[in-house]
Amino acid sequence: MALLNLQDLSIRFGSTEAVRNLSLRVDARESLGLVGESGSGKSVTALAVLRLLGESAAVTGRIEFDGRDLAALPEPELRRVRGREIAMIFQEPMTALNPVMPVGEQIAEAVRLHQRGLSRRQVREQVLEAMRAVALPDAAARYADYPHQFSGGQRQRILIAMAIANRPRLLIADESTTALDVTVQAQILELLAQLRERFGLAMLFISHDLAVVSQVADRVAVLRHGLLLEEASRAAIFRNPLHPYTRSLLGAVPTMQMDLEKPLAMLKASAFTTVQFHIGEDSPRAIPPLREAEPGHWVRSVPEPFG
Ligand SMILES: Nc1ncnc2c1ncn2[C@@H]1O[C@H](COP(=O)(O)OP(=O)(O)O)[C@@H](O)[C@H]1O
Ligand SMILES: [Mg+2]
Structure with a gap:
């Protein structure tokens, strides 16, 4: 179908x-x-x-x-x-990411937007899981890092993590x-x-x-x-x-x-x-x-x- x-x-x-x-x-x-x-x-x-x-x-x-x-x-x-x-990822990782917000928080926002009622801990766990799924090294350590601290390829991975975080x-x-x-x-x-x-x-x-x-x-x-x-x-x-x-x-x-x-x-x-x-x-x-x-x-x- x-x-x-x-x-x-x-x-x-x-x-x-x-x-x-x-x-x-x-x-x-x-x-x-x-x-x-x-x-x-x-x-x-x-x-x-x-x-x-x-x-x-x-x-x-x-x-x-x-x-x-x-x-x-x-x-x-x-x-x-x-x-x-339906999630969408665009061409330009730098413009799609907020430069002044830690990447983990940005993924968390996407999770909270669609899955209300999750505890802070559950949200964080989903964020880390999404970061690991896209093979971002040291997910927990990098949760609080900002977009400019990542390479272009890693920023694209972050966008993909945001896209898949809600499955x-x-x-x-x-x-x-x-x-x-x-x-x-x-x-x-x-x-x-x-x-x-x-x-x-x-x-x-x-x-x-x-x-x-x-x-x-x-x-x-x-x-x-x-x-x-x-x-x-x-x-x-x-x-x-x-x-x-x-x-x-x-x-x-x-x-x-x-x-x-x-x-x-x-x-x-x-x-x-x-x-x-x-x-x-x-x-x-x-x-x-x-x-x-x-x-x-x-x-x-x-x-x-x-x-
Ligand atoms: N907001 C818009 N106003 C007027 N024309 C548009 C607009 N967005 C896209 N178009 C026109 O629609 C056509 C298809 O555009 P687009 O889908 O962006 O092409 P592609 O993604 O294949 O490069 C183009 O001729 C483009 O100029
Ligand atoms: Mg196009």
């Missing part, structure tokens, strides 16, 4: 269509990677799930979490979902390793994989980098200009990437085996150029449909003049 189920999600800012008719699901304990270049609509999708977009955004469609439509949930109930059942069922990670150097990034990805296993977490892992996504995602969804272009298991995306844009993300060279039923010359023409979808109000049919190329592997046809 789907834990998170987006159905026909569209997000507009005035005349800008940031996300168009996006349907996606994340099953319990599953990790879905959402990949696409900057501006493709990844972050607004994540923010829409938690209803954190401002008034300027017009959101339509269903956002089901565990059978409830979050889009229709009253704000007080939604607040219980945010942070408690959420879904973790949304938006470019959460992008600011880190490659070695630290690999350690954080490894940590996320461990936490998933240990706590049975589902993950929506967002990145512009398909190589990073492929390290943590069971399934990959490729977004461009707010449109889902391809979705498949991680293995299928690498073995048989179908959309030219997915191949360009992989840095792959088009080959004769591409199963798009198109003349090779046309594929070459489309492979690395910007495929512009002309989607005006007056021409909704200009969006080519998704088709299931092999079981569980969906791809949007390459639009005219290439399709």
